[in-house]
Amino acid sequence: xxxxxxxxxxxxxxxxxxxxxxxxxxxxxxxxxxxxxxxxxxxxxxxxxxxxxxxxxxxxxxxxxxxxxxxxxxxxxxxxxxxxxxxxxxxxxxxxxxxxxxxxxxxxxxxxxxxxxxxxxxxxxxxxxxxxxxxxxxxxxxxxxxxxxxxxxxxxxxxxxxxxxxxxxxxxxxxxxxxxxxxxxxxxxxxxxxxxxxxxxxxxxxxxxxxxxxxxxxxxxxxxxxxxxxxxxxxxxxxxxxxxxxxxxxxxxxxxxxxxxxxxxxxxxxxxxxxxxxxxxxxxxxxx
Amino acid sequence: xxxxxxxxxxxxxxxxxxxxxxxxxxxxxxxxxxxxxxxxxxxxxxxxxxxxxxxxxxxxxxxxxxxxxxxxxxxxxxxxxxxxxxxxxxxxxxxxxxxxxxxxxxxxxxxxxxxxxxxxxxxxxxxxxxxxxxxxxxxxxxxxxxxxxxxxxxxxxxxxxxxxxxxxxxxxxxxxxxxxxxxxxxxxxxxxxxxxxxxxxxxxxxxxxxxxxxxxxxxxxxxxxxxxxxxxxxxxxxxxxxxxxxxxxxxxxxxxxxxxxxxxxxxxxxxxxxxxxxxxxxxxxxxxxxxxxxxxxxxxxxxxxxxxxxxxxxxxxxxxxxxxxxxxxxxxxxxxxxxxxxxxxxxxxxxxxxxxx
Numbered sequence: 143x144x145x146x147x148x149x150x151x152x153x154x155x156x157x158x159x160x161x162x163x164x165x166x167x168x169x170x171x172x173x174x175x176x177x178x179x180x181x182x183x184x185x186x187x188x189x190x191x192x193x194x195x196x197x198x199x200x201x202x203x204x205x206x207x208x209x210x211x212x213x214x215x216x217x218x219x220x221x222x223x224x225x226x227x228x229x230x231x232x233x234x235x236x237x238x239x240x241x242x243x244x245x246x247x248x249x250x251x252x253x254x255x256x257x258x259x260x261x262x263x264x265x266x267x268x269x270x271x272x273x274x275x276x277x278x279x280x281x282x283x284x285x286x287x288x289x290x291x292x293x294x295x296x297x298x299x300x301x302x303x304x305x306x307x308x309x310x311x312x313x314x315x316x317x318x319x320x321x322x323x324x325x326x327x328x329x330x331x332x333x334x335x336x337x338x339x340x341x342x343x344x345x346x347x348x349x350x351x352x353x354x355x356x357x358x359x360x361x362x363x364x365x366x367x368x369x370x371x372x373x374x375x376x377x378x379x380x381x382x383x384x385x386x387x388x389x390x391x392x393x394x395x396x397x398x399x400x401x402x403x404x405x406x407x408x409x410x411x412x413x414x415x416x417x418x419x420x421x422x423x424x425x426x427x428x429x430x
Numbered sequence: 431x432x433x434x435x436x437x438x439x440x441x442x443x444x445x446x447x448x449x450x451x452x453x454x455x456x457x458x459x460x461x462x463x464x465x466x467x468x469x470x471x472x473x474x475x476x477x478x479x480x481x482x483x484x485x486x487x488x489x490x491x492x493x494x495x496x497x498x499x500x501x502x503x504x505x506x507x508x509x510x511x512x513x514x515x516x517x518x519x520x521x522x523x524x525x526x527x528x529x530x531x532x533x534x535x536x537x538x539x540x541x542x543x544x545x546x547x548x549x550x551x552x553x554x555x556x557x558x559x560x561x562x563x564x565x566x567x568x569x570x571x572x573x574x575x576x577x578x579x580x581x582x583x584x585x586x587x588x589x590x591x592x593x594x595x596x597x598x599x600x601x602x603x604x605x606x607x608x609x610x611x612x613x614x615x616x617x618x619x620x621x622x623x624x625x626x627x628x629x630x631x632x633x634x635x636x637x638x639x640x641x642x643x644x645x646x647x648x649x650x651x652x653x654x655x656x657x658x659x660x661x662x663x664x665x666x667x668x669x670x671x672x673x674x675x676x677x678x679x680x681x682x683x684x685x686x687x688x689x690x691x692x693x694x695x696x697x698x699x700x701x702x703x704x705x706x707x708x709x710x711x712x713x714x715x716x717x718x719x720x721x722x723x724x725x726x727x728x729x730x731x732x733x734x735x736x737x738x739x740x741x742x743x744x745x746x747x748x749x750x751x752x753x754x755x756x757x758x759x760x761x762x763x764x765x766x767x768x769x770x771x772x773x774x775x776x777x778x779x780x781x782x783x784x785x786x787x
Binding site for chain 1: 507518584586738
């Protein structure tokens with residue numbers, strides 16, 4: 143018994159990390175293996191049966207729609223990334239360098255975080271009365287006489303989808319940027335100022351380079367979230383927009399499991415390659 | 431239009447009142463460096479930093495603060511906040527739509543008819559059962575997330591072979607597309623001839639989303655925890671258990687509360703991971719989406735308002751607890767940077783140990 147206790151104490155770290163491993167193993171690794179298996183199954187047109195076929199994979203790589211989808215997804219991701227980066231950087235800079243007291247910094251930061259903890263579905267539904275044909279924006283535009291008919295592109299369009307992403311995901315850019323900027327040594331800025339640098343030079347030569355880890359972590363988050371979203375596209379895209387994740391979700395819903403499995407894994411591989419490349423530039427563990 | 435102006439005015443008013451109440455507007459105090467991995471880590475992790483990190487206000491920072499850019503950034507912040515809260519406020523306003531009103535403005539009078547419809551469902555689905563399910567699921571996810579993330583934090587504190595791999599697996603759990611998790615768990619349950627339901631498959635899917643946040647926050651908290659405190663406790667004869675119970679847990683308590691908040695809210699609002707897995711019983715977000723697709727009536731807004739108010743209540747309750755903790759530990763998050771370096775932990779320890787006895 144005493145031996146057992148000693149054994150436990152010596153290896154307690156392994157016991158402590160076991161629950162995490164069990165949960166991630168059961169609900170992340172095993173499901174991915176299941177999907178991997180399914181990607182080789184045979185789809186008869188009505189149902190899926192166990193087999194070893196490469197049909198789904200060949201289709202995933204040869205159909206034009208795959209490339210069109212990836213192009214659409216990359217485009218939306220890139221636009222969203224650029225907007226969230228500019229807004230996120232501005233806000234983080236504002237919190238860290240413009241607001242001088244810690245309390246007020248945290249207060250303003252939390253003001254931008256609170257919506258993240260409320261329902262995403264509600265926030266999505268909210269766009270309809272906002273951007274819809276008879277929505278607030280259109281009423282305002284027509285009321286001001288800027289246009290005599292409602293602007294159609296506001297809702298059920300790429301515009302609406304990107305707007306919703308910016309709304310939901312900018313926080314993921316702000317938080318890591320806030321984190322790295324807060325750690326920038328102020329004496330560096332002071333030294334630069336003493337040497338005669340202006341604000342722009344301080345920004346481009348000190349703050350942006352030192353914020354790089356934050357930019358990269360934010361980029362990873364935003365890319366992964368946008369590329370894997372299919373709800374905003376479905377709700378606000380109006381059925382005209384294609385995307386990788388929506389195709390996968392549609393294939394799953396029409397029980398074409400092997401096809402959605404192969405396409406899903408392909409997306410995962412693309413994402414992991416991208417994130418892996420990003421992580422070569424920055425060590426996330428050091429940023430915690 | 432007027433709603434937009436109203437929102438901006440509200441934001442400026444809130445910020446203004448806050449500045450007035452705390453006196454931050456007139457007397458800028460030293461900018462203390464904060465270090466935080468996430469929003470919640472800010473509120474908790476920062477309390478450890480505050481006492482030690484405050485430095486005299488660098489001249490460069492003070493000069494930078496009042497340029498043209500300063501006002502541009504203030505404008506960006508106010509506009510972005512309006513953009514952030516605008517849709518939520520529109521939903522809340524429209525939920526008081528008159529009985530003859532529709533899904534958009536103008537308001538046809540005001541009433542609470544749509545709230546009544548939520549509680550006496552005739553046209554829309556019954557939301558009482560989904561709310562119950564979401565609540566139970568969120569509480570279970572919250573407990574498991576806090577516990578597992580705390581244990582993982584302890585493990586990382588000791589270090590173990592393969593810790594890098596586990597870390598990257600945890601990060602991967604954030605990156606793997608939500609529908610892949612959902613789909614894989616769904617197909618797995620089918621393979622085992624089991625029926626996927628919200629309390630089994632749904633629970634697992636939620637944990638793959640909440641646990642990475644929890645673990646990352648815990649790692650950030652533990653990285654800021656001074657090892658010498660535990661050593662001191664050990665030198666005083668504390669057993670490992672006493673050390674954990676009276677030293678480690680009280681210090682990381684704010685972080686644990688933040689993890690719990692993430693666990694609860696992320697689970698309560700989760701849609702994508704649950705959508706394929708709820709089986710017979712929908713959770714709240716899934717039910718809401720189902721109703722959006724079919725019979726959208728202003729009662730949907732009433733539900734949106736109720737669930738948002740519920741979320742806000744949880745968030746403010748959490749902030750209240752964190753605030754109370756920081757008040758008890760003089761010089762914590764909201765207390766200002768008055769505690770001299772080196773004393774901050776001592777203050778905390780006596781503060782929390784006192785209540786234990």
